[in-house]
Amino acid sequence: MKWREAGSNTGDPLILLHGFPFDSSMWDPQLAEVPEGWRYIAPDLRGFGGSELIGDRSLAMDEHADDIVALMDEMKIDQAVICGLSMGGYVALSLVMRYPERVRALVLVATRASADTAEAKKGRLEQAAKVRAEGVGSVVESMLPKLLSAHSRLKLPDVVEKVRAMMEGTPPETMARALEGMAARKDYTGELDTINVSTMVVRGEQDEIIPAGDMELIARTVRGARHEMVALTAHLPNLEAPDVFNTILAKYLKTLPPAFKLGDLSLSF
Numbered sequence: 001m002k003w004r005e006a007g008s009n010t011g012d013p014l015i016l017l018h019g020f021p022f023d024s025s026m027w028d029p030q031l032a033e034v035p036e037g038w039r040y041i042a043p044d045l046r047g048f049g050g051s052e053l054i055g056d057r058s059l060a061m062d063e064h065a066d067d068i069v070a071l072m073d074e075m076k077i078d079q080a081v082i083c084g085l086s087m088g089g090y091v092a093l094s095l096v097m098r099y100p101e102r103v104r105a106l107v108l109v110a111t112r113a114s115a116d117t118a119e120a121k122k123g124r125l126e127q128a129a130k131v132r133a134e135g136v137g138s139v140v141e142s143m144l145p146k147l148l149s150a151h152s153r154l155k156l157p158d159v160v161e162k163v164r165a166m167m168e169g170t171p172p173e174t175m176a177r178a179l180e181g182m183a184a185r186k187d188y189t190g191e192l193d194t195i196n197v198s199t200m201v202v203r204g205e206q207d208e209i210i211p212a213g214d215m216e217l218i219a220r221t222v223r224g225a226r227h228e229m230v231a232l233t234a235h236l237p238n239l240e241a242p243d244v245f246n247t248i249l250a251k252y253l254k255t256l257p258p259a260f261k262l263g264d265l266s267l268s269f
């Protein structure tokens with residue numbers, strides 16, 4: 001597994017989980033501005049970016065979450081703030097539900113807790129077959145106009161190109177297996193009220209991929225969740241309005257209680 005990181009080696013860890021079909025470079029503007037006292041780590045999920053596509057199954061959200069926990073073990077990180085965008089948010093939910101003790105806080109960006117509808121599943125499986133037969137072009141062309149707001153498409157040509165390059169750089173087999181993995185993902189809407197860590201939900205004002213209602217449901221159901229909206233952005237607010245996004249994130253991180261470290265435990269009799 002490959003990852004990018006920035007900030008202080010001894011800083012409090014925050015792990016950034018990218019969306020589909022991107023890679024860790026989607027977090028470049030965040031890695032460029034790590035608040036003091038923090039360490040940001042952005043892995044390439046299995047098969048994406050520089051991380052190898054291991055195994056021969058579809059890329060399940062649980063498997064990505066297991067990979068992140070293995071990476072935390074390897075880095076000797078007991079707990080981290082987990083920030084996931086879209087598919088990264090599906091992985092973040094799997095992680096918090098299955099390894100709640102490893103999550104210090106949760107930042108869910110442009111994502112949802114529900115599973116795919118039967119129709120969406122069918123569409124994903126058809127898309128997976130098409131990608132295997134014809135390459136990634138059809139996914140790139142169908143997703144690109146929905147990922148960025150009209151404002152971003154007009155004003156931010158570099159971002160448009162970066163997003164296109166990330167998508168075109170994703171190997172077809174990774175894309176196909178990720179589509180299958182997302183089609184099979186679990187519905188967590190009924191379990192949102194069991195999340196016991198500080199949570200912030202961030203959505204782009206004009207996101208066409210994730211309806212506002214899906215994010216509102218998370219914000220309403222997770223106890224004490226904050227809800228932020230980034231104006232003039234769509235599905236990728238961290239790239240479309242990096243300064244606003246970074247400010248929201250940095251402010252939120254300041255609200256967190258001090259990190260729990262195993263070494264802090266002391267027993268008295």
Ligand code: MLT
Pocket residue numbers: 018019020021085086087088182209235
């Ligand atoms: C993503 O950005 O990760 C995808 O849009 C998620 C999805 O297709 O459900």
